[in-house]
Amino acid sequence: MTQTTHADALESAPGPGRPRRGQRRPESQLRRLARALEPVPWVAPATVLILFVVIWPVIAMFQTSGQSFDSMGFNHGSAGWSNFTKLFDEQVLDGVLIRTVIWVVVVVGVTMLVSLGVAQLFNKQFPGRRVARWALIAPWAASVVMTAIVFKWMLDPNNGAITVLAHDLGIVKQYNATNWLSEQVPAFCWEMFVAVFVSVPFTTYALLAGLQAVPAEVYEAAKLDGASVWRTYWSVTLPLLRPALLVAMLINVMNVFNSFPIIYEMNGGNANSSDATSTIFMYTTSQSSIGEAAAMSVVNFGFIIVIVLLFLRASKWNSAED
Amino acid sequence: MLALSALGVAGAMALTACSSSGSSKSSSAGGVTTINLLAADYGTAGTANSSQTYWQGIADAFHAANPSIVVHVQTIPWTDYQTKTTAMFQAKQYPDILEGDAPQEFAADNLLYPLTDVMSASTISNLIPVFVKQEDTNNIAYGAPFTTSSRVLFYNKKLFTQAKIASPPTTWAQLESDAAAIKALPGGNIGYDMPLGTEEAQGESLMWMLGNDGNYTDGTGKYAINSANNIETFQFMANLVKAGDTEAGPATQDRKTAWADFASGDVGMVGGSGALVPIINTAGKLQSADWGDVAMPGKNGPLTTPLAVHDDITAFNLGGHAAQIKAFLDFAYQDKYQEQFDNEYDLLPATSSASAALSASNPVDAPFLAALPNGSQYPTNSNWTPVTKKIQNTIGAAVASPGAASTVLGELQAFASSSNN
Numbered sequence: 001m002t003q004t005t006h007a008d009a010l011e012s013a014p015g016p017g018r019p020r021r022g023q024r025r026p027e028s029q030l031r032r033l034a035r036a037l038e039p040v041p042w043v044a045p046a047t048v049l050i051l052f053v054v055i056w057p058v059i060a061m062f063q064t065s066g067q068s069f070d071s072m073g074f075n076h077g078s079a080g081w082s083n084f085t086k087l088f089d090e091q092v093l094d095g096v097l098i099r100t101v102i103w104v105v106v107v108v109g110v111t112m113l114v115s116l117g118v119a120q121l122f123n124k125q126f127p128g129r130r131v132a133r134w135a136l137i138a139p140w141a142a143s144v145v146m147t148a149i150v151f152k153w154m155l156d157p158n159n160g161a162i163t164v165l166a167h168d169l170g171i172v173k174q175y176n177a178t179n180w181l182s183e184q185v186p187a188f189c190w191e192m193f194v195a196v197f198v199s200v201p202f203t204t205y206a207l208l209a210g211l212q213a214v215p216a217e218v219y220e221a222a223k224l225d226g227a228s229v230w231r232t233y234w235s236v237t238l239p240l241l242r243p244a245l246l247v248a249m250l251i252n253v254m255n256v257f258n259s260f261p262i263i264y265e266m267n268g269g270n271a272n273s274s275d276a277t278s279t280i281f282m283y284t285t286s287q288s289s290i291g292e293a294a295a296m297s298v299v300n301f302g303f304i305i306v307i308v309l310l311f312l313r314a315s316k317w318n319s320a321e322d
Numbered sequence: 323m324l325a326l327s328a329l330g331v332a333g334a335m336a337l338t339a340c341s342s343s344g345s346s347k348s349s350s351a352g353g354v355t356t357i358n359l360l361a362a363d364y365g366t367a368g369t370a371n372s373s374q375t376y377w378q379g380i381a382d383a384f385h386a387a388n389p390s391i392v393v394h395v396q397t398i399p400w401t402d403y404q405t406k407t408t409a410m411f412q413a414k415q416y417p418d419i420l421e422g423d424a425p426q427e428f429a430a431d432n433l434l435y436p437l438t439d440v441m442s443a444s445t446i447s448n449l450i451p452v453f454v455k456q457e458d459t460n461n462i463a464y465g466a467p468f469t470t471s472s473r474v475l476f477y478n479k480k481l482f483t484q485a486k487i488a489s490p491p492t493t494w495a496q497l498e499s500d501a502a503a504i505k506a507l508p509g510g511n512i513g514y515d516m517p518l519g520t521e522e523a524q525g526e527s528l529m530w531m532l533g534n535d536g537n538y539t540d541g542t543g544k545y546a547i548n549s550a551n552n553i554e555t556f557q558f559m560a561n562l563v564k565a566g567d568t569e570a571g572p573a574t575q576d577r578k579t580a581w582a583d584f585a586s587g588d589v590g591m592v593g594g595s596g597a598l599v600p601i602i603n604t605a606g607k608l609q610s611a612d613w614g615d616v617a618m619p620g621k622n623g624p625l626t627t628p629l630a631v632h633d634d635i636t637a638f639n640l641g642g643h644a645a646q647i648k649a650f651l652d653f654a655y656q657d658k659y660q661e662q663f664d665n666e667y668d669l670l671p672a673t674s675s676a677s678a679a680l681s682a683s684n685p686v687d688a689p690f691l692a693a694l695p696n697g698s699q700y701p702t703n704s705n706w707t708p709v710t711k712k713i714q715n716t717i718g719a720a721v722a723s724p725g726a727a728s729t730v731l732g733e734l735q736a737f738a739s740s741s742n743n
Binding site (some may be wrong): 020071072074086091119151157158174175176178179181182183267268269270271272273274276287288289 | 410411412427428430431508511512518519521558565569570571572573574575583590707708709711712715716717718722728730733737740
C-alpha cells in the first residue's frame with residue numbers, strides 16, 4: 001500500500017505527462033503483485049496442509065458416497081444417490097439417530113452437572129487437595145479403550161467384579177443368567193456411564209480453571225450485600241463461568257458425538273446395531289458396504305456442521321449479553 | 323475437530339488413490355524368480371508353532387529342488403488377518419499366492435489366474451470334490467481348498483452325568499431338554515453355548531439352518547436367507563435363549579469365548595471343529611474322557627450333511643509368474659505337507675489322498691474326516707464376503723425374541739439380493 005501511495009505521489013509531482021505514466025504502470029503493477037504474493041511462502045505450507053488433511057478428505061468422502069466400491073476397494077463406477085437411499089432405507093437407522101441424540105444429550109448433560117459440582121468442591125481448600133486433583137486426572141489419562149475394556153470385564157456375567165458384587169448383594173440371583181452388555185437398555189446405560197466417567201475429568205478441569213479466574217472481590221461484594229450462598233452461585237459464579245461452560249460444553253458435544261471406542265469395545269454396538277450411535281453404525285456398515293458408510297459419514301459431517309453453527313450462535317448471544 | 327468418522331472412510335480411499343499402480347514385488351533377476359506367498363498364521367507368531375515356520379520349510383525344500391525359484395513367505399495372524407490384508411489389497415499390494423481368503427471377489431475384479439493355469443490336473447483331481455465347486459466363479463475355478471474342517475457337537479460328559487442324561491442329543495427337542503437339565507444344575511452352568519457374535523455368527527447360524535433343511539441359498543444358488551424353514555429355525559433358537567438354556571446374550575458372544583468356556587468345564591454343549599481339541603487340552607480342566615463329540619442334532623435327527631468349511635489358495639495374475647506358481651503349488655500340495663499342517667493345527671486336509679492317510683493315522687480326526695465328503699458349505703455368490711459381514715453384525719438380533727427372526731432375516735435377505743458392493 002505504501003508503495004502505491006508513494007508512486008502516486010511521485011507521479012502527481014511536476015514532470016513528464018501521460019506517456020511516462022503509461023510506461024511506469026506495468027512496473028508498479030508487477031511490484032504490487034509481488035507485494036501481494038509476499039506472504040505466500042509463509043502461508044503456503046499451512047494452506048497446503050489444511051487442503052490436504054482437512055479439505056481433501058472431505059471431498060473424498062463426498063465422492064466415495066457417490067461411488068460403488070466393493071470390499072476390496074475396487075471402484076465399480078458411479079452409484080448415483082443409491083448409497084443414500086440404501087442408508088435411509090435401513091430399518092435400524094431411526095433408532096441409531098435417536099440413540100445418537102440421547103447419547104449426546106445425556107452424556108454431556110450429566111457430565112456438565114457432575115463436573116460443576118466436582119469443580120466447586122476442588123476449588124475449596126481442603127487437606128489432600130493436590131492428591132485428589134491428580135487422582136481426578138486418572139480416568140482422563142487412561143486410554144478410553146482401556147477403560148471400556150475394564151468395564152466390560154467387570155460386567156462379565158460369570159466372574160466380572162461388578163457382577164460378583166451384585167451377586168453378593170443379592171441383586172443378581174445367579175451367575176451366567178444375565179448379560180447386561182447384550183441387552184439393549186442396560187448395555188446403553190452402562191456405556192453412557194462409562195462415557196460420563198471418562199468425560200468428567202477434562203470438563204472439571206476446564207470449569208475449575210474458570211472458577212479460579214473469578215476474582216475474589218466479587219464474592220466479597222456479594223457477601224457485603226448479604227447474598228445467600230445459592231444466590232451468590234446463581235448470580236455471580238454461573239454468569240462469570242459462562243465462557244468456560246460454553247467451551248467445555250462444545251468440546252464435550254463434539255467429543256461425545258464422535259465417540260467410538262466405548263460402545264465399540266463394550267459390545268460392538270450390539271447385534272443389528274441395537275445400541276449403536278451413528279459413528280458405530282458407520283463403522284459396522286463400512287464392513288459390508290463402503291459406499292453406504294461414506295453416506296453415513298456425510299450425514300455425520302452435516303450434524304457436526306450444525307452443532308458448530310449452533311455453538312457460534314450461542315457464543316454470539318453470550319458476547320452480546322456481556 | 324472434523325468428524326473423524328468421515329476421515330476413516332475417506333482415509334481408506336485416499337490410500338487406494340495414493341498407491342502407485344501396484345503389483346506384487348515379485349521379480350526375476352539373474353535367472354532367479356522370486357514369488358511372494360502371503361498366508362494366514364494358524365499358530366502363534368514368533369514360535370515354532372507359527373505357520374511361518376511351516377511355509378518356510380516348504381519354501382526351502384522347494385528352492386532346493388528348483389534353484390531358479392525363491393518363495394518369499396509372509397504370514398499374518400488370523401486375529402489381524404482381515405484388517406491387514408484388506409489394507410494391503412486396498413493399497414493394491416497383492417502377493418503371487420494367497421492362503422486364507424475366498425476367491426470370489428478377487429475373481430470378479432479380474433485379479434486371479436484360473437486354477438488350471440497354476441495347478442496341474444493331477445493335483446486338482448486330488449482335491450476333495452465337495453470343496454472344489456466352492457471355488458467357482460461363473461463355472462471357472464479360481465482357487466483351491468487348502469485346509470478344511472467340519473463341525474460337530476461337543477458335549478461335557480461330566481455335566482451330562484450330573485444331570486442324569488444318558489446319551490448325547492440327536493434332535494432339537496433332546497438338545498433343548500438336555501440344555502435345560504444342565505442349566506438347572508447348581509453352580510450356574512450354561513446348557514448350550516450359542517456364539518452369534520461378530521466373530522463367527524455365520525457358522526453357528528448355518529449349523530442350525532442345516533438342521534431344518536435350510537441354508538443361506540436355495541437349490542438354484544439364489545439367496546433364501548428368510549425362507550420359512552430358516553425363520554422356524556431361529557424361532558426355535560430364540561425360545562432356547564428365552565428359556566435361559568443358552569448363555570446370557572448370545573448376540574454378542576464370540577466363538578473363541580464359547581470355546582474357552584467349554585474348555586473351562588462350565589458349558590454343557592457347544593458346536594466346534596477339531597480346533598477346539600487343543601484348546602480343551604491346554605485349559606487342562608477336562609480330561610479326554612470328560613468330553614465327547616457327536617454329529618450336530620437337527621430338528622428330527624442328527625445332521626448327515628454337517629457344516630464343512632475351508633480356507634483357500636488363490637494365485638494373483640499381476641506378477642505374471644503362472645509357471646513358477648504352478649510348480650510351487652504342486653509341490654506344496656504333497657500329502658506329507660498336508661498331513662504336517664493338519665497334525666500341527668488340528669485341522670483337516672483338502673486332498674483325498676491326505677485325507678485317507680490321515681484317517682488311518684489319527685483316530686481323533688477320523689470322525690471329522692468321515693464327515694467331510696458330505697459337508698455343506700457357505701454360498702459361492704460373488705457378494706458373499708460383504709453378506710457374511712452383514713450376517714456377523716446383525717443376525718444375533720434374530721434370537722432376541724421369537725418374533726424378531728422374520729424381520730432380521732428379511733433385512734439380511736434384502737441386503738444380500740440387492741447388494742453388489
